[in-house]
Amino acid sequence: MKKTPATCDVENWIYSDTVKDHFFNPRNILLDEKDYVADGIGVVGSPACGDMMALWIRVDKKNNCITECKWRTFGCASAIASTSMLSVMATEGGGMTLARAKKITPEAIIDRLGGLPDRKYHCSVLGHLALREAVQDYESHAE
Ligand code: FES
Numbered sequence: 001m002k003k004t005p006a007t008c009d010v011e012n013w014i015y016s017d018t019v020k021d022h023f024f025n026p027r028n029i030l031l032d033e034k035d036y037v038a039d040g041i042g043v044v045g046s047p048a049c050g051d052m053m054a055l056w057i058r059v060d061k062k063n064n065c066i067t068e069c070k071w072r073t074f075g076c077a078s079a080i081a082s083t084s085m086l087s088v089m090a091t092e093g094g095g096m097t098l099a100r101a102k103k104i105t106p107e108a109i110i111d112r113l114g115g116l117p118d119r120k121y122h123c124s125v126l127g128h129l130a131l132r133e134a135v136q137d138y139e140s141h142a143e
Pocket of ligand 1: 046049050051074075076077078079122123126
């Protein structure tokens with residue numbers, strides 16, 4: 001039987017079915033933004049691993065709700081699953097208000113995913129920071 005290093009906690013590498021679903025079928029991914037007209041854009045990088053995340057939102061200006069949340073990343077499977085879930089959370093039920101969207105936490109995303117391995121926490125931070133930046137970008141132009 002192949003041995004693993006003693007420092008590797010292999011049991012914590014398991015991904016939930018929800019993570020796998022969002023990784024293999026990512027929601028709201030935007031492969032080419034050339035013809036996409038966004039109301040706000042956020043681009044962030046992860047200091048932990050160097051991966052990048054870009055996120056675009058469209059806003060219902062009357063109700064201050066997010067109607068579309070598109071994204072693309074060079075990040076890993078966990079970043080893809082996390083941001084896919086984030087995009088669903090931001091737009092479900094008619095769209096989240098901008099005020100609420102700015103308060104989404106990585107923990108809330110991970111909770112909806114049914115967990116993430118501990119060492120993948122930083123991958124879920126990318127999407128929530130990019131969303132926050134996209135909302136701030138929209139608000140800076142809307143005034
Ligand atoms: S390891 Fe870089 S985003 Fe997950």
